[in-house]
Amino acid sequence: MKVAYITAGAAGMYCGTCIHDNMVATVLKQQGHNVALIPTYTPTRTDEVNVSLDRVFFGGVNVYLQQKLSIFRRTPWALDKLLDNPTLLNGLARFSSSTDAQDLGQLTVSMLRAEQGYQKKELAKLVQWLAEENKPDVVYLTNSMLVGFTREIKKALDVPVICALQGEDIFLQDLIEPYKAEALVLLRERAVDPDGFVAPCHYYAQFMADAYLNVPVDKIDVVPLGLNMDGHGIPVQKPEPPPFIIGYLARICPEKGLHILVDAFRRVAEAFGADNVQLHVAGYLGKKDEPYLEELVNQIHEWGLSDSFLHHGEVTRTQKIDFLNRLHVFSVPTVYRESKGLSIIESLANGVPVVQPQHGTFPEMIGATEGGILVEPESAEAVAAGIMELLNNAERRESLGKIGKVNVHQKFNDAVVAEQLLKVFEKYT
Numbered sequence: 079m080k081v082a083y084i085t086a087g088a089a090g091m092y093c094g095t096c097i098h099d100n101m102v103a104t105v106l107k108q109q110g111h112n113v114a115l116i117p118t119y120t121p122t123r124t125d126e127v128n129v130s131l132d133r134v135f136f137g138g139v140n141v142y143l144q145q146k147l148s149i150f151r152r153t154p155w156a157l158d159k160l161l162d163n164p165t166l167l168n169g170l171a172r173f174s175s176s177t178d179a180q181d182l183g184q185l186t187v188s189m190l191r192a193e194q195g196y197q198k199k200e201l202a203k204l205v206q207w208l209a210e211e212n213k214p215d216v217v218y219l220t221n222s223m224l225v226g227f228t229r230e231i232k233k234a235l236d237v238p239v240i241c242a243l244q245g246e247d248i249f250l251q252d253l254i255e256p257y258k259a260e261a262l263v264l265l266r267e268r269a270v271d272p273d274g275f276v277a278p279c280h281y282y283a284q285f286m287a288d289a290y291l292n293v294p295v296d297k298i299d300v301v302p303l304g305l306n307m308d309g310h311g312i313p314v315q316k317p318e319p320p321p322f323i324i325g326y327l328a329r330i331c332p333e334k335g336l337h338i339l340v341d342a343f344r345r346v347a348e349a350f351g352a353d354n355v356q357l358h359v360a361g362y363l364g365k366k367d368e369p370y371l372e373e374l375v376n377q378i379h380e381w382g383l384s385d386s387f388l389h390h391g392e393v394t395r396t397q398k399i400d401f402l403n404r405l406h407v408f409s410v411p412t413v414y415r416e417s418k419g420l421s422i423i424e425s426l427a428n429g430v431p432v433v434q435p436q437h438g439t440f441p442e443m444i445g446a447t448e449g450g451i452l453v454e455p456e457s458a459e460a461v462a463a464g465i466m467e468l469l470n471n472a473e474r475r476e477s478l479g480k481i482g483k484v485n486v487h488q489k490f491n492d493a494v495v496a497e498q499l500l501k502v503f504e505k506y507t
Contacts, residue, residue: 079111079112079215079216079500079503079504079507080111080112080113080212080213080214080215080216081106081111081112081113081114081214081215081216081217081218081503082114082116082208082212082214082216082217082218083099083102083103083113083114083115083116083218083220084116084118084135084204084217084218084219084220084224084227085099085115085116085117085118085122085130085220086117086118086119086220086221086223086224087117087118087119087120087121087122087123087134087138093122093123094303094418094420094421095220095221095244095418096122096123096124097124097125097126097420098303098304098418098420099115099122099220100115100122100124100126100128100129100130101126101304101305101306101492101496102304102492102495102496102499103115103129103130104126104127104129104306104492105492105493105496106496106499106500107129109496109500111500113129114131114212114214115129115130115131116130116131116135116204117130117131117133117134117135118134118135118136118204118224119134119136119137119138119141120134120137120138120164121134121164125394125395125398126306126395132164133162134162134164135200135203135204135207136197136200136201136204137158137161137162137200139161139162140158140161140162140197140200141185141189141197141200142185143161144196144197144199144200145181145184145185145188145196145197146181151196151198151199152199155199155203158199158200158203180254180257182253182257183253183254183257183258183261184257186223186249186250186253186257186261187257187260187261187264189223189224189226190223190225190226190261190264190265190268191226191264192226192227192229192230192268193226193229193230195226201226201227201230202230204227204231205227205230205231205234205235206234208231208234208235209234209235213235214235214237215237215503215507216237216238216239216240216503216506216507217231217235217237217238217239217240218239218240218241218242218503219239219240219241219242219272220242220244221241221242221243221244221246222241222242222243222246222265222269222275222286222290222291223246223249224241225241225265225268225269225271225272226264226268227239228241228268228271228272229268229271232271237507238273238274238503238506238507239271239272239273240272240273240274240275240276240502240503240506241272241274241275241276242275242276242277243275243276243277243278243282243283243286243298243417244278244417244418245282245416245417245418246290247285247286247289247290247417248333248414250262250265250290262290265290265291266290266291266292269290269291269292269293270293273506274297274298274299274502274505274506275291275293275297275298275299276298276299276300276301276499276502277298277299277300277301277417278300278301278302278303278417278418278439279300279302279417279438279439279442279443280300280442281415281417281438281439281441281442282417282438282439283295283298283299283300285415286298299502299505301495301498301499301502302446302489302490302495302498303418303419303420303423303490303495304423304490304491304492304494304495304496305420305423305424305427305486305490305491305492306491306492307427307487307491307492309395309396309399310399310424310427310428310487311427311428311429311483311487314403314428316403316404316406318472319354319406319469320350320353320354320355321353321354321355321356321386322346322350322354322355322356322406322407322469323355323356323357323358323404323405323406323407324339324342324343324346324355324356324357324358324405324406324407324408324409324465325357325358325359325360325401325402325404325405325407325408325409325425325430326339326357326358326359326360326361326408326409326410327359327360327361327393327398327401327402327408327410327421327424327425328361328410328421329361329362329363329364329367330359330361330362330363330367330370330371331364331367331370332367332370332413333412333413333414334361334410334412334413335410335411335412335413335435335456336359336370336371336374337370337374338411338413338456338457338458338461339357339409339410339411339458339461340357340374340377340378341458341462342409342411342458342459342461342462342465343355343357343378343383343386343387343462344378344381344383345458345459345462346462346465346466346469347381347383347386349462349466350466350469352382352383352385352386353386355386355469356386356387356388357378357383357386357387357388358388358390358401358404358405359387359388359389359390360389360390360391360392360393360397360398360401361392361393362392363391363392371389375387375389398424399428402424402425402428402430403428403430405425405430406430406468406469406475407430407431407432407433407465407468407469407475408421408422408425408430408431408432408433409432409433409434409461409464409465410422410434411433411434411435411453411455411456411461412435412438413455413456414438415437415438415439416437416438416439416440417438417439418439419434419438419439419440419443422434422440422443422450423443423447423486423490426447426449426450426479426482426483426485426486427483427486427487427490428483429479429480429482429483430479431449431450431451431468431475431478431479431482432444432449432450432451432482433450433451433453433461433464433465433468434450434451434452434453435452435453435454435455435456435461436452436453436454436455437455440452446485446489446490447481447482447485447486447489447490448478448481448482448485449478449479449481449482449483449485449486450478450482451464451467451468451478
């Protein structure tokens, strides 16, 4: 099968969606399928061999300039190509943090308008390339903010278009009015265009069907996230506590709930002694979230826990696996209802049990893996209680880690997940 797999770059940061898309494309290629992983906005960044194309459609600089200045909506394609330079686009990691809420809202609305929006020239480039050079059997859009592409793609290619759903509700909620309302109307109008949708869990399929897309839930197939298991789960001799090591691996930002985990860490340290507990934190930190981390570090210092806190920064794949193998328990207590949770799969793949809020994808994930404890959402006290339960019961902690590891390696490995997605593609071709 020939698949045009259209993904969105994340402005230079390690992104769970980029890593997942790259993994699926890699496996499908290895199985003999012709897959083009096509970046939009910026090049993708992954912690494995990157199999995406060496060009970018809807380059972030062109998209922004066409939004702000009408002259760039009429510039020659050859000039646009200069602005799609990967090095320049990766610099958007700094640039994008300065984009104000109004600009973001206007841009979102324009992108959903697609052939009627300010970036219609970019859509024409993509559709022409797909029709004349790629000629796929199926087109896969990896988030619903790209759903506006569907109409023109189907008109030019007459092939099925399938759209993934991967946490776009959080982005839409943060838009300011009137753009939030406009974007929701456009999303619902455009949701009739794809042949089908894919969600990473049943919760998110039902939620998006009802709240955002206004489509029947049976139009949405559920395909869980997967993981390349190479290097994960190799037996490691882990020192017994103390210190008991609590871990966090995710983007460092308020939405992911690091402040909740820091407060829980304080409670555990008060109960068991600062010398007996450590909190290890890793993950991407954007410029706009630097004050958030600084505030948390200052709190930890005021509590006298600085010697028990380690910030590892952004980690490579090898460093990530080493990081996870140090831990006794893992938690990313998101404030929002998470739809994905790849880091939970990564933790369990290395035998580290998790303590997660009882919302979003986590009940399904824990149900499928049996590798953790669910606790009350947005409660540092509940997270601390879950952590202390595993701290006090080494036998249960090890049992959850072992069964979680087995289930993740069996049910969430890259080959299994890629096969499930391929079956969705085959259903429509």
